[in-house]
Amino acid sequence: MAVSKKQLVLDTFDSKTTERVPVGFWFHFAKDEMADGLADPNVIEANIKGHEKLVNSFKPDFVKLMSDGLFNYPNEALKNLNSAKDFANIKPLDPNHEWFRKNVELVKKQISLLPEDVATFYNLFAPSTTIKIAFGFYGADKKFADFIKEDPDAVAAGLNVIADDIAKVARSVIREGGATGIYLSAQSIQDWRIGEDLYKKVIAPAEKKILEAANEESAYNILHVCGFEGSRNKLEWFKDYPAKAVNWAAVVEKVPLAEGKKIFEGKAVIGGFGNTVNDLLYKGTKEEIQAEAKKLIAEAGRTGVILGADCTVPRDISLDHLEWVREAAE
Template identity: 50%
Template sequence: MSKRQLVSDAFNNRPVERVPVGFWFHFVDGDDFSKGLEYPSVIQKNIEGHIRFYNGFKPDFVKLMSDGFFNYPNPLLADVKDAAVLKSIKPVGGSHPWIRKQVELVKTLTETFGGEVLTFYNIFAPATYFKFLQTSNGNELLGKLIREDSEAVRHALDVIGEDLASLADLLIKEGGADGIYLSVQNIQDPYVNKEKYLDVVAPGELKVLDAANRVSDNNILHICGYEGSRNDLSFYSGYDAKAVNWAVNIEDVSLSEGKRFFNGKAVIGGFANSPGSLIHTGSKNEIESFTKALIADAGTTGIIIGADCTVPNDIRIERLEWVRSAAQIPHEI
């Protein structure tokens, strides 16, 4: 069975010959996360990192990293002081280099290995791109701005979402990606409860996901627990994605529990991802035993073994192979 078929079967809750495995990490660091437009060498480093990882691990599928493109290119959104400026925000448009260069990146990678594995491009939620542009605490700032003028914030996030919807459409139709990996996160401010989130933040996110769903049936929702951020998973119960990945070890919601919560959708994860965690430093026996325990609890249908989020980029590839070897399904003779 091809790896494309293997992962497709897992996504669609069909029987599999083995449980697929998916891990990913970044290929640049520091300021390079936002320097792709200024320095082509950053994009090239990202491309070379993907190819090196692919050749070294032969993954079951590939999450294509958006390293180099973390800064949404609208200077009006940088260091926002009050909500008034948000009312004048307009989309940059699908022809902007920030979008076109990402499509080119994806096309280069899918032409290299996309015929062998499914590929999913990372797109952050509009609120996350907004937070990346702030020097102050982006979560606290969003809480403040929503208190000040929720309609202005909704407008700004919707505009970012419009550009991200264009990006999603082009990545799949022109870039050859099989879908997107949409990274969302609760606003880490107590004022932005579920009601306010669904009113102000969710519309922009759903615009991106809807655009991706119009051109692909295979899109992943990632509920990001980066650096311990907590998420109420119920915020996303109505999001229409083929598979869901969340921070199992932060939310204390197992793969089996999450699969039930998300109405039987395929689920991805199981391992903690932080430096020093089991996947990063554990022994071969510990990693294999943990993998088998995940499968014993969650079953083999609609399950992909992975991590809460991005794993450390100094991880030894053999550790990921230990997981894949342990994810084999015993067959009776």
């Protein structure tokens, strides 16, 4: 008797032998995923409807629960970060702030739409990415790097406060919301001045804190090393992060699944395909896509491997292309 999709994915995370290689892809569902869902409930509603459409049409092997509409960490102090010393002004959110409640409510609604028992992982952003979102993302890395160079200890302290609040969300969406785990999106600072030593001193502790909090609630959590719009990362900096599985931009980083398995020894790996309109998954033929899927499996093996993409796939991608990958994986 075939195991459930959820058990299939959990067994893969545990690097057990499975009857087939699972497949997972994910989308942004709101028209503007960066929009403030606390101010405009329609953003949250679009997110929920998007999940419903996906799970009823593609029937994924697991679901990455998107946090579209709740990307923005609503801490007023982030609007006034003009120097490194301002990071000392970052204080925890009020425990009763609606942002905490809205995240749990969103996860509950998303999971209630699932027609079958599948593993679910809620998208959260690392504190450093949260800062970059607050800075408007474009050009944020240089500004952030300036602050780190100015006073790394002050920045680290501020990130630690943010991590505590995000860790609270991580715990609650698993314990109260019913998610299997979290999908934590992290990214190196895209500035040559922030090398490994500074990253591990200033950035990494806050990121690990969130994963450690999630691990207290569930053994199954995912680290995403984000290659959004061609951002590059030193994957070796993340190899000791306490996550059960890792997803990175295999195409952008030019680090295929087989090589990533060596870097992230003992962890399951997710991905393999590029996620843009210029990549094979979007524009390839059935024969091309299925040949690539089989090649990825042949290289990386059948245990501890989930086929997916570098990051979110284009909203208008044909679901047939995703199904072709699953057919090949079977």
